[in-house]
Amino acid sequence: MSKAPPPGFYVPAVLFFDENENLDIPSIQAHVLRLAQGGVTGILVQGSNGEAQHLSHEERKQTIALTRKTLDDNGFQNVLVIAGTGAQSTRETKKLCADAKEAGATHALVLTPSTWPNMMAQENIMRFHTEVAEGSPIPVMIYNFPTVTAGQDLDSELIGKLATHPNIVGTKLSCGNIGKIHRLTSRFSQSDFAVYAGRSDTYLFGLLAGSSGAIAALVNLVPKLHLKLYKLFQDGNIKDAMELQAKLGHGDWASSKVGGIGGLKAVITTNFGYGNPNVRGPLKPVNIDNFKGNAHYDTLLELIAMEKAL
Template identity: 65%
Template sequence: MSRSHPPPPGIYVPAVLFFDDNEEFDIPAIKAHILRLAKGGVTGIVVQGSNGEAQHLSHEERKQAISLTRQTLDDNGFQNVVIIAGCGAQSARETKKLCSDAADAGAAFVLVLTPSVWPNTMTLEAILRFHREWANIHPIVLQIADASPIPYMVYNFPTVTAGQDLDSDIIIALAAHPNIVGTKLSCGNVGKLHRITSTVPATQFSTLAGVSEILLQGLLSGSSGAIAALPNIVPKLHMKLYTLYKEGKIDEAMAIQAQLGQGDFATGKVGSIGGIKALVSKHFGYGGVKVRSPLLEATSTQLSGPHFAKLEELIALEKAL
């Protein structure tokens, strides 16, 4: 197997997915959101990420979300915006199917969580075998990274994987596979990020911060950028920081980083996915607040107070760019 290329460096957004009152896709709102993100300059969009409520979608809906995103980007002159598809599932068999579907629907990369239903069985050997096998044990059954028709990224998010937190040794071992080309670190561990970037070259393996609150710190430690939820609200502000970093204007970038750190924290306080949808709907004129059960819509209490005000300050900065 020849070596696959990692995604281009930059800012990626795990896009929220909008629903109508019947919890069906709100296609005009989904398109409007994709276009606002693209016009904001983001490098790519993650479809079916945690913020996209992937676990609440059928296989057909997951394919539809990817193809709708690709078509919307292509029809509006954003062919260079990259699509990464979240393809995690609780079995290797289903994950391989999702990877194949993602490729057929127009994704360029897949992003895969480690299974979490039986966390006590997920030993080092089990984790490595789940993501990559190289046909050493079961030569007829390819594991996911071998079978995926498009390049593969490992998603480390302890909050949604029953506390499983892949350490730098595991991720570096996985990076040796020719089709594993990156990782998203939603653990927010800058030390882990730096250990990976100082061991595996960015030309071979893309290490991406998973939260905005360490975007600049990650870049200074060798990351390729970030996949983070907050750009759903303020994509231009993230791209402004990224540009300042590339220009060597670190003090100016750090001033924006301080704002993003406040905003990342505030997002969790206003209802996370539900809060993001409420803010986008209020300030950008599309979409609604519906989420699929068991998620809850943001409450009126969450959508008030100092944390909500902090996010509205960020939106004012966004609109001024």
Template identity: 65%
Template sequence: MSTPPPSGYYVPAVLFMTEDEEFDVPAIQSHILRLARGGVTGILVQGSNGEAQFLSQEERKRAIKLTRETLDTNGFKDTVVVAGTGAQSTRETIQLCVDAKEAGATFALVLTPSTWPPQMSVDNVIKFHRDVADASPIPTMVYNFPVVTAGQDLDSDTIAALATHPNIVGTKLSCGNIGKLQRLTSRFKPTEFAVFAGRTDFFLQGLLSGSAGTMAALVNIVPGLHGKLYGLFKEGKIQEAIELQAKLGHADWAISKIGGVGGVKSVVSKNFGYGGVTVRRPLKSVQHESLTANNHYAALEEAVGLEKAAGFV
């Protein structure tokens, strides 16, 4: 049996680019190090915020290697690297898992193929994930994100069936379904099969329901506050954790309202002094000026202010 990733808070890191849509290596490294210094348990390279679908195979491998090397050379060898290895065929997904291992990742996070949803019956979904796990040289996790898989939303029975595979060690639930999360955590311990909230807005609720933590986009902006909430939970200071969760929940909602991946890059570059707003087209960039014109941005400003005031920057 493979070992699941450790409990904690992980970040599906954005990948900063130059204006001509090439890797902005200094900015990527600055981001990786700010996240690591913010105490993240691990960095997910090429999650949905990492623009994986818009990268070549070689670029995907390069991004993983850059992340692992940046962490290692700066004293963060214990920070876990998870690689998103989703692709539209079983064959390519397996190859991306092999590439991820070679580039230094410890775990692979696998999306369900979505080009032909009518063919992805429950039996075929299970077969796909098992086939990938059979061939992958690193443990795999099931990534459930209906928004980017043509609406496919794996239920708890399907994920539980996959959890019995010796090389499938966890799941990231970006569906936001707390009932599904609890049905899984009540069947599997985090040391057997790690269930992660895929969004910040149910980070604490997931922890209270037995989750292993979160892998969430907002960690890109305020890693330290996520660490604080996790610490409050571990210390049993639940009321304080509830109050912080409320602020983070508003900030998480705001991120979804200011432009997704482009919005995350814009907020980070505006507030932390590195990177830019470029995304790979056809994704849309979010300019700094548009942030302050958005009514939702105030919640993010408050979270960033708390991050800085607490000395997490």
């Protein structure tokens, strides 16, 4: 029986490149290590922040294997590696799932194809995810992120049908719909089908609704703060958890306003001493000098100061 990932908080890790857009391996390793030291339950390689669509198949395998080896070599064997394996065809998605297993991932996270959104009726979506699950050598999770799938937003009824498949073990909901989280958690146990909030601004609210935690981009900046909130929730200290959730909510919004993936990398590089803002085209790097006097960056600096104090 396929198992869902354990409850906790996960990070869709950014990937670093050098000035020639080649993989910057030392920076990738430094980032993986800081995230693990920050207490993450697992690392999602090639989530939406990992520029998966900009990588070759070989690079995708390489970065999964590099993440797993970096964790293992530094005593973090307990930290999971999940691989984003979504592609525009069922055939390629299944191949990426097989590659992910070979490279050391325990689970696959699968976006719905979006090249032909008008052709993706519910029947087609069901068939795609079912065929991928049946062809994948590792358990799969449904990734619902309308922003990157041409507006396709899978509802709780459709996800609930997919959840009954023995090799579909969870979902990441980046749609921000708490009602959807609650409808799913009230039907399925966390061990059978894990439901994760896909954004930090829904982190605590998802936990209160029975979610297994979060897989959220802001964890790239402040993993320790996400761990702190998780512990406050576990201890039943909802008052303090709500205060921290408010700060993470503002941070989540701010991180979306500093230049996307390039902005996130620029913030990391400036404040944690490794990496660079390089991205692969058509994305463009963000100059950290542009952040002077930027209220959104100031919000992130406040969070980073809290992170470093822990």
